Amino acid sequence: MVLLLAIVLLAMNSEARVTIDENGLKTMVSLSPKVTQHPGSVSNKYYYGIEFPKGHIAIKSFNAEVVDEAGNPVPLQETYLHHWIAVRYYQRIGTEGTNSNANFGFHKSDLIVAGNAGVCNHGLSQHFGLGSETRKTSTDIPDPYGIEVGNPLEVPFGYEEKWLLNIHAIDTQGTVDPMGCTECRCNLYNVTIDESVRHLNPNYVGGLYCCHDGEQCQVKNELESVERNLYLRYTVKWVDWSDSIVPVKIFIFDVTDTWQNTGSHDCIIEFDVEQSTANDYTSTRKTNFQFPTTGDIVYGVAHQHSGGIGSALYREDGRTICSSMPIYGNGNDAGDEAGYIVGMTTCYPKPGSMKMTKGEMITLESNYSTEKSHTGVMGLFYLLVAESSLESNYPVQAHEELKVPIFYWGVAVFGLAIGAAVLVAYRRRKRTEDGYQPIIAA
Numbered sequence: 001m002v003l004l005l006a007i008v009l010l011a012m013n014s015e016a017r018v019t020i021d022e023n024g025l026k027t028m029v030s031l032s033p034k035v036t037q038h039p040g041s042v043s044n045k046y047y048y049g050i051e052f053p054k055g056h057i058a059i060k061s062f063n064a065e066v067v068d069e070a071g072n073p074v075p076l077q078e079t080y081l082h083h084w085i086a087v088r089y090y091q092r093i094g095t096e097g098t099n100s101n102a103n104f105g106f107h108k109s110d111l112i113v114a115g116n117a118g119v120c121n122h123g124l125s126q127h128f129g130l131g132s133e134t135r136k137t138s139t140d141i142p143d144p145y146g147i148e149v150g151n152p153l154e155v156p157f158g159y160e161e162k163w164l165l166n167i168h169a170i171d172t173q174g175t176v177d178p179m180g181c182t183e184c185r186c187n188l189y190n191v192t193i194d195e196s197v198r199h200l201n202p203n204y205v206g207g208l209y210c211c212h213d214g215e216q217c218q219v220k221n222e223l224e225s226v227e228r229n230l231y232l233r234y235t236v237k238w239v240d241w242s243d244s245i246v247p248v249k250i251f252i253f254d255v256t257d258t259w260q261n262t263g264s265h266d267c268i269i270e271f272d273v274e275q276s277t278a279n280d281y282t283s284t285r286k287t288n289f290q291f292p293t294t295g296d297i298v299y300g301v302a303h304q305h306s307g308g309i310g311s312a313l314y315r316e317d318g319r320t321i322c323s324s325m326p327i328y329g330n331g332n333d334a335g336d337e338a339g340y341i342v343g344m345t346t347c348y349p350k351p352g353s354m355k356m357t358k359g360e361m362i363t364l365e366s367n368y369s370t371e372k373s374h375t376g377v378m379g380l381f382y383l384l385v386a387e388s389s390l391e392s393n394y395p396v397q398a399h400e401e402l403k404v405p406i407f408y409w410g411v412a413v414f415g416l417a418i419g420a421a422v423l424v425a426y427r428r429r430k431r432t433e434d435g436y437q438p439i440i441a442a
Helices: 002-011 132-136 178-182
Strands: 017-020 026-031 035-037 042-048 057-068 079-092 111-113 128-130 145-149 159-171 228-240 249-254 271-273 282-290 295-303 308-314 320-324 326-328 341-344 361-369 374-377 380-386
Touching: 035 042, 035 159, 057 079, 057 132, 079 132, 079 178, 079 228, 132 326, 132 341, 145 380, 159 228, 249 361, 295 308, 295 320, 295 341, 308 326, 308 380, 320 380
Parallel strands: none
Antiparallel strands: 017 026, 026 228, 035 228, 042 159, 057 145, 057 228, 079 111, 079 128, 079 159, 249 380, 271 374, 282 361, 295 380, 308 320, 308 361, 326 341
């Protein structure tokens, strides 16, 4: 039976399952290419031309989780999902690139990234992405809204629309310090150079530069190294595009954005949290920026790593736009792993009730616990904004907030992962010495 399930799942790589409900909502469940791991190993690859719905459509949700060859969810204590991201791009017709590589397999002119509407100058160009919180974070988009993709009028002449996945997974089985491995502490990986063979700053203690593709976290001496194949199982829900759908734009904000000091949206993406007993064990990081458009907030969620205690966006007058809190696990089962963030709470304002004005000054705040030090953490915030305003009494699809026991609530104040939020996409070229750079180039 297990073998049969494995064969079925593997077959799904070439032919995704699609179902349609009575309201016309379509659902596709598919698998990424296999991710081969062994204790302590790191995989951070890019998979181009993945299975994705075709045509002019409105995306209603995008969820994902790591599963084994039998289709069983894999707990974070075994494989930590730092982040997964899905990126839309245009590929020149007649060109071919690699399906699995640590770098782009295309000439720059053959590929155009169709990024989101976020303000960061480089990176964070994904449409979708989360991290360890992926199983218990809602991504549903209420009616009448949707993320518009597949519009033939938006595809450059001579190109076709495609999608890629970036999956960053760390196998922590048998490691001497599992949480340290997930935080990419350089001493555990014995790394002093990045993947571009550039020497790291001596003050760089941990982060993405130390756990790139192919690296190995320190394991116990007596451990036997056994390989296994895993997959990112992702579920996309959508409806065919129609005039009744109100399009939303995707904005991703980063608490490391330098705009308030430099006037430029250079987003460093990751930062460290020092251990301290001061300020009630709380480290608060803030940044200010001008809201980039006029419209209504439809959805919001934060992305944080372990140690996060909440994040929020505030208006000029101090009113909260959206606060998002981490949900920590309490056990050992997949989706309830103790010590890990297994979900983030979300915001669903009533249609037309949370109006933003272009140029309005906004504050993003991200809080972390300082009971322990943390490296390579993130403070991202995802928003969906409708530039076509609706009245607040517009009939809207019901959405039920997650009802999950929470291990650690902090001060209410976003997260890849994209742990992998976030997620996150980054530029490997044009690096700065200390920043966490984009995975992909525009």
